[in-house]
Amino acid sequence: MTHSGKAVVLLSGGLDSTTTLAIAHSQGFEPYGVTFRYGQRHELEVAAARRIADNMGVKQHIVVDIDLRGIGGSALTADIDVPKKSSVEEIAGDIPVTYVPARNTVFLAIALAWAEVLSADDIFIGVNALDYSGYPDCRPEFVQAFQAMANLATKRAVEGQQVMIHTPLIDWTKAEIIRHGLGLGVDYGLTVSCYDPQPDGAACRHCDACLLRLRGFSENGRADPAKYVGG
Amino acid sequence: MTHSGKAVVLLSGGLDSTTTLAIAHSQGFEPYGVTFRYGQRHELEVAAARRIADNMGVKQHIVVDIDLRGIGGSALTADIDVPKKSSVEEIAGDIPVTYVPARNTVFLAIALAWAEVLSADDIFIGVNALDYSGYPDCRPEFVQAFQAMANLATKRAVEGQQVMIHTPLIDWTKAEIIRHGLGLGVDYGLTVSCYDPQPDGAACRHCDACLLRLRGFSENGRADPAKYVGG
Numbered sequence: 001m002t003h004s005g006k007a008v009v010l011l012s013g014g015l016d017s018t019t020t021l022a023i024a025h026s027q028g029f030e031p032y033g034v035t036f037r038y039g040q041r042h043e044l045e046v047a048a049a050r051r052i053a054d055n056m057g058v059k060q061h062i063v064v065d066i067d068l069r070g071i072g073g074s075a076l077t078a079d080i081d082v083p084k085k086s087s088v089e090e091i092a093g094d095i096p097v098t099y100v101p102a103r104n105t106v107f108l109a110i111a112l113a114w115a116e117v118l119s120a121d122d123i124f125i126g127v128n129a130l131d132y133s134g135y136p137d138c139r140p141e142f143v144q145a146f147q148a149m150a151n152l153a154t155k156r157a158v159e160g161q162q163v164m165i166h167t168p169l170i171d172w173t174k175a176e177i178i179r180h181g182l183g184l185g186v187d188y189g190l191t192v193s194c195y196d197p198q199p200d201g202a203a204c205r206h207c208d209a210c211l212l213r214l215r216g217f218s219e220n221g222r223a224d225p226a227k228y229v230g231g
Numbered sequence: 232m233t234h235s236g237k238a239v240v241l242l243s244g245g246l247d248s249t250t251t252l253a254i255a256h257s258q259g260f261e262p263y264g265v266t267f268r269y270g271q272r273h274e275l276e277v278a279a280a281r282r283i284a285d286n287m288g289v290k291q292h293i294v295v296d297i298d299l300r301g302i303g304g305s306a307l308t309a310d311i312d313v314p315k316k317s318s319v320e321e322i323a324g325d326i327p328v329t330y331v332p333a334r335n336t337v338f339l340a341i342a343l344a345w346a347e348v349l350s351a352d353d354i355f356i357g358v359n360a361l362d363y364s365g366y367p368d369c370r371p372e373f374v375q376a377f378q379a380m381a382n383l384a385t386k387r388a389v390e391g392q393q394v395m396i397h398t399p400l401i402d403w404t405k406a407e408i409i410r411h412g413l414g415l416g417v418d419y420g421l422t423v424s425c426y427d428p429q430p431d432g433a434a435c436r437h438c439d440a441c442l443l444r445l446r447g448f449s450e451n452g453r454a455d456p457a458k459y460v461g462g
Contacts, residue, residue: 066295066297112336113334153335
């Protein structure tokens with residue numbers, strides 16, 4: 001299926017959203033990237049998102065500030081320690097402390113606002129229900145409900161232009177995501193996934209994001225080009 | 232019906248949200264106020280929201296910054312002139328330029344995030360479908376769809392605590408809103424409704440918000456205690 005319309009793509013600077021951007025591009029969409037600065041404990045993600053937008057032909061890239069620190073409630077926005085593990089098997093099925101309350105609802109809402117201003121009817125988000133089964137706002141039923149709401153929320157929708165939320169990664173494993181991205185020529189050296197990187201950007205190897213990512217590359221028989229602690 | 236739970240109340244500093252706060256209070260909720268600074272052209276609304284929170288027994292009040300100026304698309308966030316009219320009859324039924332794309336979606340999303348952190352299951356928003364029929368995100372069908380989505384979006388909802396979005400004003404006229412508020416002792420002199428106030432805070436009398444408000448007080452046989460241009 002090839003499109004020629006504008007699409008808003010949520011870009012976090014991570015592996016999933018970068019793959020999602022490559023997919024939107026490969027389907028013929030003209031991508032507009034939006035990145036959120038929401039009180040992350042490091043600016044590395046935002047810098048990575050800018051590099052990715054520059055390198056991957058994004059038509060326009062905006063960084064939207066939302067100060068979620070006043071709200072708190074997550075290891076990614078407040079002073080809660082990110083848990084460290086020695087293997088993927090230690091990642092439990094329950095909702096992790098890195099869950100940010102209603103994050104994808106907030107991000108999609110702002111993406112929807114920008115889509116309306118751009119007259120875009122497509123939004124891409126790299127949510128994944130398989131590796132992140134603990135996050136309620138990564139499930140297909142959430143995305144469907146958001147789309148139904150979005151189609152009642154805007155002037156553009158009321159006037160008959162329905163919006164579609166695309167989640168190309170939703171039922172892929174991390175290994176499948178990486179395989180698709182490599183096939184589309186994604187340079188994963190540009191991406192940052194670690195929840196708790198060193199000041200120089202080196203990934204920790206032991207948070208959930210690092211462990212899942214390393215296994216995904218390993219299953220593809222490839223080395224992860226990201227920089228890790230200790231080499 | 233009397234409740235004893237926490238409720239997040241969206242507070243804009245205007246007449247509708249202030250009345251909504253009084254109603255939440257009168258129903259026994261413990262109100263937590265949230266105000267958004269989203270690139271308004273004046274800070275008067277935020278200052279009014281703070282005064283109202285101080286005066287009306289809000290348990291906690293937060294001001295969340297979201298920079299919607301990068302997104303644009305509205306007379307309230309970009310450099311588009313606010314239209315001036317001489318009477319209520321000139322307010323047409325189509326969507327006004329003061330419409331902010333997906334504003335209530337964005338505001339409710341952040342309110343939902345805060346509600347989850349607070350363990351609150353109730354959110355109050357002063358939307359009104361009658362006077363603001365031009366705004367798609369003030370309609371009951373939008374609010375219902377948001378609530379359905381919200382109940383799939385959060386950890387708290389997944390664990391069985393359903394959230395409810397309360398819209399006590401949704402089918403009231405402006406005169407009915409004011410009558411209810413006066414009955415609850417609301418001091419409307421604290422509120423600011425004008426889309427285009429003078430630097431000293433005096434309301435313009437001729438934007439949609441001023442015209443609707445003045446008629447509402449007039450229909451109650453009361454003078455509007457707000458400050459207007461020329462006395």
